[in-house]
Amino acid sequence: MPKRRSHFIKKFLIFISFIGSIFLLSGCWDRWETNDIAIVTATAIDKKGDNQIELSLQIFIPKAFGMSSSPSGGAGGGAVKELTFVISQKGVNMADALSKLQAELPRKIFWGQCKVFIFGEKIAKEGIQDHLDFLLRHPQPRERAYMFVSKGKAKHILELQSRLERSSAETMRELVDLEIGLKVTLKDLNEMLTSEAQAAALPYLKTMTEKGKKKSFQFPKIFGSAVIKKDQMVGYISQRETRGILWIRDEIKSYTVTFEPEEKKGNISLNPVTAKVDLIPQINGVNWSMLVKIQTEGTVIQNNSSLDTSNLSNLKVVEKAFQDGIRKRVEFVIEKVQNELRADILGFAKEFHREYPKQWRKVENRWDEVFPKVKIKYDIKAHIRKEGYINKPMKFRIEEEKE
């Protein structure tokens, strides 16, 4: 009995000393209380002078948030207090600028929640690969953060205030999440730039100004896309053209197609319900071509033309017009991308590589020259499955009465 007990005591003492050493030895090397970190909500990278960059961080102010959210906060409810501030510093590269920034901030810079990275137009035109290297190498920045290019200085966008969201960073993130325009994360961007096509498109931000009675209000808006080819920005396509890209990439989610049926006055608006897009590459000797196959169905949401869609022959006319509308959109952007920008942001390269690996290897190094010559064929099938409203349009009845 005494032996067994003392054995247990011995074991227990060893156990306790081990457990105790956890608290003393581990040192909690990456332990940071939430009030010791500076939460970065957005980052902007701009060019500053020759060979220098300016790194700007939008940082969340917890103090201000606590005040504005608690009812007894005493902020008075009047002026909306800013929840973020922007701090910037120049440096040779991002790491350099960051170390300088850290010297200015009393809290540790925390990248884990930064979901927005904006490149200034100037720096995008020079090349973004050097900066992506930092973002991809550093353990903290999220690979799922959204990437943008801004017209003018990117820092300016961080300084904007938001009326609805907590910060301009959140505004941009929510805008992208709606999937009206492009949605490109750090990971996507890296994949696109290292893929066969070596081209990418990023949402292009502009600062808009709304003139109010007392003072004008500035807000960021997505204004088409910036086209990046081999890490440099080569051009810009409009929002309408971006829609065409979304069609081809099969990323179209929710938007409205408005078109004018032939020989009739007025417009019809449709919401696509489903869209299925196939890119089928074809090689005939030296002729490379791409078949763009789109199958879509739509619902009429507004009809102010003089066509009665409940009539089957009329419906055919509308369907035809719907098809042409989509075709026009897609043609428009392919034309621009192929001839003007010469950047394969549509992912044709990957399709050819998959289908014809042998032929692809031959053109791999001169894809830039081949891409503009690829012929595009269209096979677009559009149907209207729901008219949305079973009565005849008012306009139509009025016209009937006149006759």
Next chain:
Amino acid sequence: MIRNIKKLLWNMNEKHKQIQKNLQEPKSESSLHLSYHQNIEALRSVYNNCSDVIFREFLLLGKKKAMIIYMEGLSDTMGIEKHVLSPLMQETKNESLTVNEMIEHKLIISNWNSVYSLPECIESISSGNPILLCEGENVGFSLGLSKWEKRSIEEPEAEVSIRGPREGFIESIRVNISLLRRIIKSPALKIKTMKIGTYTQTTIALAYVEGIADKTLIEEVTNRLNRINIDGILDSEYIEEMIEDNPYSPFPQILSTERPDIACANLLEGRLVILVEGSPFTLIAPISFFSLLQAQEDYYQRFMISTFIRWLRYVFLGVSLLLPSFYVAVTTFHQEMVPSALLLSIAAAREFVPFPAIIEVLLMEITFEALREAGVRLPRQVGAAVSIVGALVIGQAAVQAGLVSAPMVIVVAITGIASFMIPRYVAGIAIRLIRFPIIFLAGTLGLLGIMLGILAIVIHLCSLRSFGEPYLAPLAPLKTKELKDMLWRSPLWMMDTRPHLTGEANLYKQTSDQKPGPNKGGD
């Protein structure tokens, strides 16, 4: 230092031996004498200075001297007067009966037996049965006239149910056995009794259903009970601690219940029930971890609802074990794991809190435990004051003063509620206790620490046994058939078999194919 401890332990052991010697009272095997006076003197000397023992001498049928000895308050005085004294004191003339015949003919008592030794007499007296001694006889008569004050049968307060029987065990073992017998009427319900405790001489009853319960199991439990040598048993917890498999585990390996229906349900599954005189809590063994997460109500409700509630319980088991540590780990090590909006809220709330998250959690958890303990022990009138202090001072004022953050109060409150979701109080306490080391691990090693803690707990649970039955059965070892009463609660007509580990001997408890419905016929 270790040497000193050894020395100390050695000394303790020596003392322990002495104590054991003292405990083993010399049991006088002296049988009763033919001499009436000698017997009386012996008893009087045993009950020296026991003012509650009553020695009443009278003339047996006007001829012989006799004495009835009983304890005041333990025996039915009215009964003694009416059924013993009055018939025996009537003088008769021509009858010449032997004492045995007299007892048989004159006493109006259903339950009596003869005793032949002094210790037997003492035992009989102390359990309330009066002893009748006569002149010229070396036999005493123990009369079944014990009667004492006891609590009436009430609804158990710790195990309330909305639907289901409301009777609870009480402190009297005889009543408790009768409660079992009223549910299981078959003679297969066997009850073995024994006395444990040198001074208290507490009656312990081991109940089992013959033909279902494993014989080796009965033997093992009996052996473990017989091994106990202690001065007194005041509650069934004494028995539990003396017979369990792993005394160094925070988890109870024996279930205690106040409800006869739970005891009977377990009897029918092949488990054993140990009843202890003076304790309304009966013990059930062997059990598995999941027995602690089942409530009687599970079987008195529709099976879907029971399944849902069972799952709720499992979820909140995890919450009560891990939520505070998870909060600490995530807010101090893994801020990137928190959704942005939530992190901003937490950061804002924590902005002016002077303590690190782990200190904050410990502060609040310990306060909560203190409040709970105070609430249990305090007299009811003071209870209200405690809850006011708890709710207002610790909940609201602490947040307003900026000592703790509001999210932390929410975390602690949810954890508190979660720990009360576990139907067995003892299991809830075990979980609450383990929470603290895990909080420490989370505060030093983050999620890695939590994982280490969980691993340690799982390994411990896997190695635990309750009377040989694996503690995590039927999950580890996996018995897919028995998940019917663990992962979900199957409808009663689908539960055809008893648990394999305890009911192996008699596996089928009902005919299968009893799914109810219209047009089932019925020959």
